[in-house]
Amino acid sequence: MGDLTVETTPIPGLLVVRLAVHEDARGWFKENWQREKMLALALPDFGPVQNNVSFNAHRGATRGIHTEPWDKFVSVATGRIFGAWVDMREGETFGTSFHLELDPSVAVFVPRGVGNSYQTLEDGVAYTYLVNDHWRPGTSYPALALADPTVAVPWPIPLDECEISEKDLANPTLDQVTAMAPKKTLIIGAQGQLGRALQVDWPDADCVDLAELDVTDPAAVAAWPWHDYALVLNAAAYTAVDAAETPEGRRVAWAANAAAPATLARLSDEHGFTLVHYSSEYVFDGTQPEHVEDEPLSPLGVYAQTKAAGDLAVGTARRHYLVRTSWVIGDGNNFVRTMQRLATQGVSPDVVSDQVGRLTFTSELARATRHLVETRAKHGTYHVSNAGPAMSWADIASAVFELCGRSADDVRPITTEQYAAGKDLAPRPARSTMNLGKLSAAGYSPLPALEALRAYLDR
Structure with a gap:
């Protein structure tokens, strides 16, 4: 009937x-x-x-x-x-x-x-x-x-x-009657560059860092009221790429980047909240000109391997957004601020020119996240960065120098091999450019990276 x-x-x-x-x-x-x-x-x-x-x-x-x-x-x-x-x-x-x-x-x-x-x-x-x-x-x-x-x-x-x-x-x-309040939002890793940006878009969220909630501690996880939340934004990560190659760094990286996301994925299914987890282009080996969401994972170093493991774990949750990004710039110490400081100090740095990608400003990453959540975009993996042409680190440094009144020629391009000489460094992907087609199809258009860079330096 x-x-x-x-x-x-x-x-x-x-x-x-x-x-x-x-x-x-x-x-x-x-x-x-x-x-x-x-x-x-x-x-x-x-x-x-x-x-x-x-x-x-x-x-x-x-x-x-x-x-x-x-x-x-x-x-x-x-x-x-x-x-x-x-x-x-x-x-x-x-x-x-x-x-x-x-x-x-x-x-x-x-x-x-x-x-x-x-x-x-x-x-x-x-x-x-x-x-x-x-x-x-x-x-x-x-x-x-x-x-x-x-x-x-x-x-x-x-x-x-x-x-x-x-x-x-x-x-x-x-x-x-006292009206029922909506379930809350939780930001994990709230004091990092991305965590601080997320607080701007979710000003009423509960905000925790490692001191308030250690997701790698079973007792802390068991005591937390997860059923109070509709949305959990996991901005916590171990990001010391080179230190992850050491015995101590390896243990911390696996706990923070793999075990903690796996725990959050399980909790998401148990308590029904939507999980947003942030990942990196490091899960790829950088051999492709652009990285699409379903490219097979091919991590190079320990940090990259832990992030890839976290991706696989988060993908098991029914309600998840896995947001992969690249070259993140926010409130704190980062490449752009370093180049700005060198430009104002009269220094002419050597900067790698054979690694290419796009900057991602944390404000853009937070706005894109809010768009996915509020429009109820299909759950899954999305690549997010600022828009525009792919650039090398040397290109970005030259742009910063010009915006600071210095000549772009004051930045000397060098190869990754030259930069790494005499240093104990983890491998980096040579190509970090993220394909933004899926994000665009979900109705979101990020700002061009150079426009965002200019606004960032103006602030």
């Missing part, structure tokens, strides 16, 4: 699902939850972990209005109900209501923060619901009086004729 369809409602995120019910002389059959088909119709991939059934013996049983802190997918297995929903979330739609009659051919997706209630319209109703979090002792949440005069749900059976629990009879009216 009919095709599977999904309809919106006046409550943002509350969706009505029309199910195909197949009947014959024996009875009927329906696919009550079919993830692949429903995702294709833009139903959220909410990851249910528990299925509950509430049997209601008599007509007029009325339950709610409950606002549990998880998503629900509600339907009936037998009978009919009158369902009512009220938006109890902070925001402009607080108090907005919607109601609908449900039989076995109708289901409703109820997002976290929307109050859920129903009234049975006949005897022997089996009401079912999938939820994406486990009930925990002590869980508290807003509830609303069934007879609230502001919302004024048009119950088909008068409430004084219905079976209602003592608890539901004591629920407060809308003017006494």
Whole structure:
């Protein structure tokens, strides 16, 4: 009977699902939850972990209005109900209501923060619901009086004729309800160059560094309230490329760049938050002119190997954005600031000219991240850098010198081999240019690198 369809409602995120019910002389059959088909119709991939059934013996049983802190997918297995929903979330739609009659051919997706209630319209109703979090002792949440005069749900059976629990009879009216706050954002590695930039775009985020949360410490991970978060931005990393080749550096790099992302990927699936993790063009050997997202990993040194391992781990999470970038410049010590200082001091440096790529300013990286998250771009891997032609380190140094009033000729180009002579250095990819086609297809256009460089130096 009919095709599977999904309809919106006046409550943002509350969706009505029309199910195909197949009947014959024996009875009927329906696919009550079919993830692949429903995702294709833009139903959220909410990851249910528990299925509950509430049997209601008599007509007029009325339950709610409950606002549990998880998503629900509600339907009936037998009978009919009158369902009512009220938006109890902070925001402009607080108090907005919607109601609908449900039989076995109708289901409703109820997002976290929307109050859920129903009234049975006949005897022997089996009401079912999938939820994406486990009930925990002590869980508290807003509830609303069934007879609230502001919302004024048009119950088909008068409430004084219905079976209602003592608890539901004591629920407060809308003017006494504290709206449910959204889940929070967590920035890990908040004091690094990227972490500080992310705080600009997520000013209300919880911000932690190693001292507050060590993701490599099982006890610290177990004690952290991960279920409070909808989004975790992992800007923490071990980035000492050369030191990673030492025995001590190798251990720290593997813990921070591989083990910690693997832990976050597991937690993402357990608690349902979206994980954003930042990686590097070092996961490639630099033999390709441009690096696309699905290029096979080919790391050269220890740092590169740990980042590649982190990529593989993060890719196992259902809700992840793996953001690969290159040549990151932000608030702190970096190549551009070094060249600016040398230019003002009258120094003429030797700079490598046979490694090419694009700069990525942390402000650009943060804005691109926000775009992916807010537009709900398809989960997966995205390459992000500033735009424009590929440049060598010597080209970038010359541009900095010119912007500082020096001649570009004051920068002397040298080869990687010349630069490395007498030094104990890890291998670097010769080509670091990231292909930005997938990012562009997701609707984001980064600023040209030279334009961003000029603005950065002006600051």
